[in-house]
Amino acid sequence: MxxxxxxxxxxxxxxxxxxxxxxxxxxxxxxxxxxxxxxxxxxxxxxxxxxxxxxxxxxxxxxxxxxxxxxxxxxxxxxxxxxxxxxxxxxxxxxxxxxxxxxxxxxxxxxxxxxxxxxxxxxxxxxxxxxxxxKLGPDPLDPGFARDDVVTAVAPRRKQLKAILQEQESLAGIGNAYSDEILHRARLSPVVHGDTLTDDELSRLYDAVRGVLAQAAGARRGIPIDLLKQAKTDAMAVHGRAGETCPVCGGVVRDLAFGGTTAQYCPTCQTGGALLD
Structure with missing residues (x-):
């Protein structure tokens, strides 16, 4: 997508x-x-x-x-x-x-x-x-995007974090792939509920949302449009890499069936070693 x-x-x-x-x-x-x-x-x-x-x-x-x-x-x-x-x-x-x-x-x-x-x-x-x-929510690639935008979208929600990130009404432009990458960088489980996050975790999530998307947007700039999809795939740390080695900790990236699709995550980095099912 x-x-x-x-x-x-x-x-x-x-x-x-x-x-x-x-x-x-x-x-x-x-x-x-x-x-x-x-x-x-x-x-x-x-x-x-x-x-x-x-x-x-x-x-x-x-x-x-x-x-x-x-x-x-x-x-x-x-x-x-x-x-x-x-x-x-x-x-x-x-x-x-x-x-x-x-x-x-x-x-x-x-x-x-x-x-x-x-x-x-x-x-x-x-x-x-x-x-x-x-109905679009705040866009993380907009210069004015702020921590409060993430807090408003996430903190009140008794809903799994990966699902919230993919809601266009909450945060614009994020889909299945970048939600995996954001949660991996933020060291957060895809299934944790938004209303359970601490201030520190919300700050890590904000930094990851901004950082992952801004880095990706900068890296894609100037690439011919017929090569953009492959460039995205090649840059993924965990998304689409189930069974491969996590580039951060050296653990094994795992799959999780999620809402009719799959998510990828690193148990060591994101769930304290627990395997999700």
């Missing part, structure tokens, strides 16, 4: 590439991606792009005729081809394009590699007209 560091890098890459371009054509291949039926993306043909930015896990393409907002969902991403180049058939087979936006310099393909459509697109006057953006 795309998360804020990679979506930030994607938005920056697109902003540098397409701002000032005019939309030449829009082709919607999978109509389930379009969430504003009365205002389809084709209405943006002829509009000029004024900038691209990120809201949580959403990409907002601002135009002089409105906003095209894309939620990448679980398996969505963007593929780019320069004007005059042939599309990459092997990439298309792995992640088919559900919609394309052709601009002066090339074509933006909105792709989805999942077995069900998770990618969505809206055409709106304001990005906050998109429900998923309107």
């Amino acid at each position: 795309p998360e804020s560091p990679e979506v930030e890098a994607l938005a920056e890459w697109l902003d540098a590439r397409v701002t000032g371009s005019r939309v030449r054509a829009v082709d919607v291949i999978e109509f389930r991606t379009v969430k504003t039926r009365a205002r389809p993306p084709a209405t943006l043909v002829g509009a000029r792009i004024t900038g691209v930015r990120r809201f949580g896990k959403h990409v907002d393409v601002a135009l002089d005729a409105g906003h095209l907002v894309v939620s990448l969902g679980r398996h969505g991403w963007v593929r780019w081809s320069d004007t005059g180049t042939e599309p990459d058939d092997s990439a298309a087979a792995e992640a088919p394009a559900l919609a394309t936006v052709t601009v002066d310099e090339g074509t933006i393909e909105l792709t989805d590699a999942g077995s069900w459509v998770s990618l969505g697109a809206w055409v709106v006057d304001d990005p906050h007209d998109v429900p998923g953006i309107a």
